[in-house]
Amino acid sequence: MPSRIKYALFYDFHTSTIIPDVGRRFDVETFTDQLVACGVDFLTWHARCNQGHAYYDTAIGKRHPSLDFDLFGQLVASCHRKGIKISAYFNGGLTDQELLEHRDWMRIAPDGRTLAAPEHHPTPAVRAVCYNSPFRDHLKAMAREVAAKYAVDGFFFDCMMDSLTCVCPTCATLMKERGINFRDPAQLTQFTRASLLQLARELFAEVRAINPDALFFLNGCLVEDMIGYNTQLECECLPTAAALGYDYLPVHAHYLRTVAQGNPVLNMTGRFYEWGDFGGLRKPESLEYDLFYGLAHGMRPELSDHFHPRGDFSQPVFDLIRPLYNDLQQYDEWCDDAVNCTEVAIVFPKPGAPLRFDKPLRAAVRMLSELKVQFDVVTHAAPWDKYQVLIFPDHINFNEGTTERVRQCLRRGAAVIATGDSGLNEDGSAFALQEWPVEYMSPSPHNPVYFQPEGELAAGLPELPMSFYADAALVRPAPGAGVAMRIVRPYHNREWDGLHANYYTPPDAVTEEPFLAIKGRIAYLAGKIFLGYYRRSPYQLRLLLGNLLRRFLPRPLLQTPTLPSFARAAVQKTPSGSILVHLLAYTPELRGESVALEDRATLADTEILLRLDGRRLTRVYLAPERTPLPFTVTDDVARVVLPVCNGHAIIVFE
């Protein structure tokens, strides 16, 4: 039975040892009354923080030295009196205080250091643990202690990262026994990953032995390794944080639902701008965008706040959260259990860390979102059989498993769009599929590379050699393939030739080298257009991708001819069979060093065309007020015009 979490809050409560008055002003009932007013049903709260302090009565860990009562225990009791589930946060990778006393628990990094550049990085991650040290049993004992002592509903384990590789004597001995070469970074990461996965699964067993229904989540990038253990997924995204940005949530919103196994996916964002930022309060419109974006993709809201260690009550924070959550609650009757309807997949079979920050993937998600295509991001952990088009962005090599799955998709009539090096076998020497429209020769010798738009797939593009701001593969057409567009070579490459700076590189002549080749239902673009779009976002590349998609998907589920590129649209199906169309009109804007989102945009007369797939439409209206919208149906496609959309709208097709 999947866990049911609808309105979550998450508190950061990492407290320096030198804070003298932890909990001194905390009034638990006032605090939990505010949770009730927000409609919160799930709270995550620190049992032990990343400084290594506990906030409960512990016989095993170290309670914060200035805390003189059981703060966590009071909160658990009060939440339960008010019908709120509470999950215990445990930092499982960092601890300052305990490592001062247990030097043998410390991680030794491959460069021999135990401290990560503390003067340059005063982050909590200066001192980390070794997952194979006695810390392992210590952490398990603390989790057991909390599970046994308090009726907590779940556990959240944080900062257990495979990037925290360790070469301490314990780890070195284990690696020698297992024949692992600690000098090879890949083997070392794999070893660390195995160590922390084993620890995470042991933690799961410990808490489940005491509470068989305990919720469980391991934060970080090991989502797929924890299938069967995680009871919900939590997407830690703070778009204003420089490390994540506004492209992070879209990738994860389209991906996590494909590996969630029916469990809730929580959309974690923060009232602040950066972690550790106690004084930041984002504008309601900014948080509203995060939350409605999540809702449009089946994610439940999980706002984060910093708990003031003294317990100072932050009324303005609740005055921000409460109306946002109350607003969302008006849509429950439509959005509860609604699932996204998708027909295109971006295939990115590299789960974990690569998926979090890949530039071509981010660009592919952006382009399809701007085109209003309904899509998922999939790895090997999800089925691929419902998609009509599979897109392989720029650098997706095909191993045997990928090749076989692509072959199956082609056999059932799906189409494939691949760019750059995608489709090459694992050593990059040749394309893995015989049916491929081109044969591989080498990386393109040109720099820069242009292409010549021509033919019907160039609709909307100028008849001008066009840049795509990335490199390309040099290929030749395979027998039976059609070359739709060709590469244009420059007069010379951009380079210093020893005497001249040959910087200005005009296009010279169209070559015979394919830029776009098609054979059957495989389209191959030699240029890495997704990386190019990430770098310069030339709209013509999006037009080109849209033209290709239209060839393979001539009757898409949703068309929104008047929506601007910055707006977003998502289609969901409710359990009762209604279709929801979510519209979002917000524009994150570059302001100095930061990206800000402060305002709703207003859209007028938005035309929406929804393919009905044979469904009979009885009425169309705007939620939650149920304002009727006139509609027409032609050729199994419903047409509705929404007069005004102020930021966001949910249109119900019943």
Ligand SMILES: [Zn+2]
């Ligand atoms: Zn170690």
